[in-house]
Amino acid sequence: MTIFFQDLLAHAHVLHAVVGAFLASISCGIMGSYLTVRRMTATAGAISHFLLGGLAIAGYLKTVAGWQVGPEAGALVSAVVAALLIWAITIWAKQREDTVLSVIWSVGMAVGGFFIFATPGNTGSLQFYLFGNISLISAQGLLPMGFLALFLVLFFTLFHRTILAIAFDADYAKLRGVRVSLFSFFLLLFASLTVVVVVQLVGIVMAIALLSLPQAVASTFTCRFWQLMVASVLLNILFTVGGFAVSYEPGFPPGATIIIFAGVFYVISLVVKAWRKRRKKQISA
Amino acid sequence: MKKASLKNQNKNSSSVETPSQKKPFIEFDQASFSYGNEKILENITASIYPEELVSVIGPNGSGKTTFLRLILGFLQPTAGKVAVFRHYPELSMSRIGYVPQHLLYDPAFPVTVMDVVLMGRVKRGLQRITLQDRKAAGNVLSRLGLEEFADRGFQDLSGGQRQRALIARALAGDPVLLLLDEPTASIDRETEAEIYGLIRALASTMAVVLVSHDLGVVPRLSNRIMCLNRDLAFHETSALTGEDIQDMYQCGVELVHHHDHHQERNR
Numbered sequence: 001m002t003i004f005f006q007d008l009l010a011h012a013h014v015l016h017a018v019v020g021a022f023l024a025s026i027s028c029g030i031m032g033s034y035l036t037v038r039r040m041t042a043t044a045g046a047i048s049h050f051l052l053g054g055l056a057i058a059g060y061l062k063t064v065a066g067w068q069v070g071p072e073a074g075a076l077v078s079a080v081v082a083a084l085l086i087w088a089i090t091i092w093a094k095q096r097e098d099t100v101l102s103v104i105w106s107v108g109m110a111v112g113g114f115f116i117f118a119t120p121g122n123t124g125s126l127q128f129y130l131f132g133n134i135s136l137i138s139a140q141g142l143l144p145m146g147f148l149a150l151f152l153v154l155f156f157t158l159f160h161r162t163i164l165a166i167a168f169d170a171d172y173a174k175l176r177g178v179r180v181s182l183f184s185f186f187l188l189l190f191a192s193l194t195v196v197v198v199v200q201l202v203g204i205v206m207a208i209a210l211l212s213l214p215q216a217v218a219s220t221f222t223c224r225f226w227q228l229m230v231a232s233v234l235l236n237i238l239f240t241v242g243g244f245a246v247s248y249e250p251g252f253p254p255g256a257t258i259i260i261f262a263g264v265f266y267v268i269s270l271v272v273k274a275w276r277k278r279r280k281k282q283i284s285a
Numbered sequence: 286m287k288k289a290s291l292k293n294q295n296k297n298s299s300s301v302e303t304p305s306q307k308k309p310f311i312e313f314d315q316a317s318f319s320y321g322n323e324k325i326l327e328n329i330t331a332s333i334y335p336e337e338l339v340s341v342i343g344p345n346g347s348g349k350t351t352f353l354r355l356i357l358g359f360l361q362p363t364a365g366k367v368a369v370f371r372h373y374p375e376l377s378m379s380r381i382g383y384v385p386q387h388l389l390y391d392p393a394f395p396v397t398v399m400d401v402v403l404m405g406r407v408k409r410g411l412q413r414i415t416l417q418d419r420k421a422a423g424n425v426l427s428r429l430g431l432e433e434f435a436d437r438g439f440q441d442l443s444g445g446q447r448q449r450a451l452i453a454r455a456l457a458g459d460p461v462l463l464l465l466d467e468p469t470a471s472i473d474r475e476t477e478a479e480i481y482g483l484i485r486a487l488a489s490t491m492a493v494v495l496v497s498h499d500l501g502v503v504p505r506l507s508n509r510i511m512c513l514n515r516d517l518a519f520h521e522t523s524a525l526t527g528e529d530i531q532d533m534y535q536c537g538v539e540l541v542h543h544h545d546h547h548q549e550r551n552r
Binding site: 037158159161162164165167168169171172173174175176177178179219222223224225227228 | 357358359377378379381383385393394395397400401403404405406407412413414438454458
């Protein structure tokens with residue numbers, strides 16, 4: 001751990017990783033709380049896996065077609081497409097939502113696999129896409145992360161009342177004149193952008209963890225929506241920065257360490273919850 | 286209560302078709318609704334007037350919830366018309382209070398009872414919770430005997446308390462029309478009586494549409510009863526008379542029969 005703190009001040013990339021983790025935690029804590037109370041965390045999973053398609057196509061266009069596109073562009077475009085697809089399908093088509101999500105999830109992965117295979121010398125990047133690498137976050141990469149975090153804090157502060165009403169009972173919000181489908185779309189889009197940010201930290205496969213595990217832990221001790229968001233942000237900072245710090249010296253894979261760290265907390269929170277419930281019963285008995 | 290029964294007598298003596306001299310809040314004009322080929326409601330013509338309690342009864346799957354959702358504007362009739370507040374341009378849809386049967390909320394949703402009641406006053410656009418909102422919500426909570434629960438978690442309430450909190454949410458927006466979908470479906474007998482008493486009292490100041498499959502209590506409570514049946518035809522009875530009660534029981538018997546029939550068809 002001491003080496004981590006020494007390097008934090010000595011090496012810019014370590015500092016960038018920590019700042020990136022901090023900013024991503026803000027976005028994840030907020031968006032994950034919204035997705036959790038609307039029971040839409042599977043949507044985040046579908047979006048993150050769909051991103052592989054965009055990342056791989058961007059890689060293909062760059063290497064094979066010679067386009068000047070970075071992986072960020074591919075991730076961004078596919079995030080917007082995923083949000084549009086999910087929103088349109090759930091609004092217009094009378095399809096089962098979980099079926100739609102599974103299709104988006106698997107077809108995105110399949111397209112990704114296909115284009116990675118078609119791109120010479122690109123198979124190495126698959127590992128990065130799947131598991132992320134927090135130490136590769138650059139100074140330029142921090143700017144959009146910071147912008148998204150700031151924007152989400154503002155948006156959820158200004159529209160807190162509307163968002164809460166939609167999440168609790170969308171029908172009632174609609175009756176009150178709230179533009180529910182417009183809000184739902186933009187919230188879905190923001191969730192997609194948040195996923196793009198998280199994927200850099202922990203990769204496609206584990207992105208869903210940072211959007212649901214902190215909320216699961218936080219919901220054992222919070223009883224208001226804003227408390228859930230604040231607690232999730234703090235827990236996310238603890239998981240990402242803590243996980244990275246723990247992984248740094250022994251050279252563990254940072255993404256995996258972060259998620260295992262979060263998973264351990266989740267299990268502890270379950271045990272505490274069960275223990276509290278039993279004690280409550282004993283007291284009342 | 287006495288006031289309400291007097292009103293009933295007045296209605297009996299006046300024209301049968303219009304229980305109130307006022308123009309209707311809701312008009313169904315030969316309205317139908319179907320999902321694909323499945324007809325849910327067919328050719329419904331009816332009016333609901335200010336300050337009356339109308340109950341809509343019928344078995345499961347008879348289209349009762351669809352009937353409410355057409356009024357709420359969540360569904361559009363596939364044929365015919367449904368008009369709400371047509372004669373009252375000063376009233377908006379936000380003057381409707383609604384108590385849904387099932388809430389699709391997360392069972393651990395982190396809200397207090399006060400939060401839920403305040404949602405009944407949400408409006409379009411940028412907004413803050415004002416002092417006025419808090420006062421109105423507080424008044425409704427104490428009217429329903431829930432003031433001590435204001436800061437409790439909604440998920441910690443019992444079924445009956447939760448139902449009252451949802452009625453409180455519906456009342457917080459100062460409605461002139463209150464729609465309730467099976468408000469006593471998941472609560473015990475004692476609380477049920479309490480909720481029915483509350484609904485009856487509310488009907489003196491607003492129009493109430495109560496959807497239920499309870500043939501025991503609900504008809505006695507109501508000014509008028511509408512029966513949705515399998516054919517989705519629509520019977521409308523005037524203010525309660527002996528004859529109407531007879532009608533209603535016929536309707537009840539019919540409904541039981543139709544229910545069986547429905548099950549057979551599903552097999």
